[in-house]
Amino acid sequence: MNSKSSPGAASARQRRRLGVEIKDSLRELSNQLSLLNHQVGGHLGLKDVDFDCLDVIVRHGPLTPSALARHAGLHPATVTGILDRLQRGGWVVRERDPEAADRRAVTVRALPERQSEVYGLFRGMNSAMDELCDGYSEDELRLLARFLKDTAQAGRTAADALAGE
Amino acid sequence: MNSKSSPGAASARQRRRLGVEIKDSLRELSNQLSLLNHQVGGHLGLKDVDFDCLDVIVRHGPLTPSALARHAGLHPATVTGILDRLQRGGWVVRERDPEAADRRAVTVRALPERQSEVYGLFRGMNSAMDELCDGYSEDELRLLARFLKDTAQAGRTAADALAGE
DNA sequence: TCCATATGATATGAGAACCATAGCAGAGAG
DNA sequence: CTCTCTGCTATGGTTCTCATATCATATGGA
Numbered sequence: 001m002n003s004k005s006s007p008g009a010a011s012a013r014q015r016r017r018l019g020v021e022i023k024d025s026l027r028e029l030s031n032q033l034s035l036l037n038h039q040v041g042g043h044l045g046l047k048d049v050d051f052d053c054l055d056v057i058v059r060h061g062p063l064t065p066s067a068l069a070r071h072a073g074l075h076p077a078t079v080t081g082i083l084d085r086l087q088r089g090g091w092v093v094r095e096r097d098p099e100a101a102d103r104r105a106v107t108v109r110a111l112p113e114r115q116s117e118v119y120g121l122f123r124g125m126n127s128a129m130d131e132l133c134d135g136y137s138e139d140e141l142r143l144l145a146r147f148l149k150d151t152a153q154a155g156r157t158a159a160d161a162l163a164g165e
Numbered sequence: 166m167n168s169k170s171s172p173g174a175a176s177a178r179q180r181r182r183l184g185v186e187i188k189d190s191l192r193e194l195s196n197q198l199s200l201l202n203h204q205v206g207g208h209l210g211l212k213d214v215d216f217d218c219l220d221v222i223v224r225h226g227p228l229t230p231s232a233l234a235r236h237a238g239l240h241p242a243t244v245t246g247i248l249d250r251l252q253r254g255g256w257v258v259r260e261r262d263p264e265a266a267d268r269r270a271v272t273v274r275a276l277p278e279r280q281s282e283v284y285g286l287f288r289g290m291n292s293a294m295d296e297l298c299d300g301y302s303e304d305e306l307r308l309l310a311r312f313l314k315d316t317a318q319a320g321r322t323a324a325d326a327l328a329g330e
Numbered sequence: 331t332c333c334a335t336a337t338g339a340t341a342t343g344a345g346a347a348c349c350a351t352a353g354c355a356g357a358g359a360g
Numbered sequence: 361c362t363c364t365c366t367g368c369t370a371t372g373g374t375t376c377t378c379a380t381a382t383c384a385t386a387t388g389g390a
Contacts, residue, residue, distance in 0.1 A: 011303060018306040019298045023291055025313035030202065031220045032320035033195040038217075038238050039327035047376085048213060052203075055196045066338060073203050075378050080340055082376095104338045104385045124326050126188055128319035132312070133184045138176060140308060141183040147297070147309055148190035154293035155197035161289050162204035212347085231367060240349050245369055247347095269356050269367045 026151065040121045045089065049074070053082050054091050054110065062095075062109040073163055083108060090114060191316065205286040210254065214239070218247050219256055219275065227260075227274040238328055248273060255279060 034048075041051035053072055057063065060071070069079040086092045091114055095107045119126075133141060199213075206216035218237055222228065225236070234244040251257045256279055260272045284291075298306060 015298070015303055015306065018303065018310055019295055021310045022298060022306065022313060023294050025310055025317060026198075026294070027220070028224060029313050029317040029320065030195070030198040031217065031224060032317045032324065033191075034199060034202070034217050035221075035237060036320045036324040036327070037195065037199070039324045042238060043327060043330070049376095052196065052199050055192070056200075059193060059196060064338075065340090072200060073207060076339070077341085077378050077380090078376085081378090084340095085376095102338075102386070106339065121327065122323075125319060125323035128323060129188050129191070129316070130184055132315055132319065133180070133187060136308075136312075138180055138183065141180065141187065143301075143305060143308070144312055145183055145186045145190055147301075148187060148194050150297055151294070152190060152194040152197045154290060154297065155194065155201045158287070158290035158293060159197065159201040159204045162201070162208060162286065165208070214347090229367075230369090241368070242349050242351090242370085243347085246349090249369095250347095267357070267367080271368070 036125060040118065043121050044117060046091075047085070049078075050082055050085055053079070054086055057086075057092060057108055058110045058115065062107045064105050064107060068108065070163075073159070201290060205283065208286050209282060211256075212250070214243075215247055215250055218244070219251055222251075222257060222273055223275045223280065227272045229270050229272060233273065235328070238324070 037051055038048055041048060044051075046054065049072075053068060053074075056068060056071055063071070065079050065083060066076060068074075068083075069076045072079070074082070083092065083094060087094060090111065092108050092110050095109060096103070096105070097107060100107075133144075136144065202216055203213055206213055209216075211219065214237075218233060218239075221233060221236055228236070230244050230248060231241060233239075233248075234241045237244070239247070248257065248259060252259060255276065257273050257275050260274060261268070261270070262272060265272075298309075301309065
């Protein structure tokens, strides 16, 4: 009797192994990018939590302190302090819209002209990514872009789920 | 005269566009995973910096406080406090090796039995990744695993470069 | 229309964290 | 043997976090 697994079984096992490898690599990537962000923030005088919140504001677009607190899983009073620091550092501005439906609300907007400083510090990483991307075909690049977007969305969903517990 | 670019030029432009998209998606992924880590850490009573350092210790294997400080871009005194908290919480142990070459050195080792708690909180994310991976072929999964590893390495290199400045 | 409750944002202050500096023990070079 | 350096931790001043309170505004129900 042939004790070898069928090709299908071998493939399924290999796919599971690759899945584990991908998740593990994602953890490693998350850790390394966190440390890189810490270094970048250090050069800009930004604490880790300030850097993360600035990133949320830049990527999401203007939002209220309450929305930022919920998004980042922080206490509103903590966010007030963070925004104080970011505003003092010239990274964001707080604005009130007199015509807004809710006149209590403040909108926090990132100052786009400062982002070039952040970008400059990510130069090394971005150059390395360009070289890495050069080794892939156009179809492969599309696949990678899709995967990263879907994974980011999965992270968002997982974070929201934990926030609700 | 036909003003359309040659197919090669169009492809190069498309590749550049995809490269920008990949880098942008990587920033978004980094931000989302940072927020997810914050939620996971919150459930475990771990501060963001404690969580990141624990991750370094788990992934890297036992290392000294000095090595951890350098790796994480933190002051040695800060690391002492972080290790105090991680030890108190039962996540790591500090050990001295009487036979070590340098008897001043301490080795910090993660307690593997606690990692299941962390893993449990990443369940949602990991399930989503499994579903995501199901949509890829074996060759594509290999490509993704390779890309994530190479990107993590690029992040490590970029962080080290900024640490040296 | 009025009132009670809820919410947005910030102020306050207690407790915790960060890190510059110091101290102690150990290591290394001359 | 001595001087300097390093690993790790202790100390204390400064900064940060957040529970609570406050004020202004919003909302829903009677």
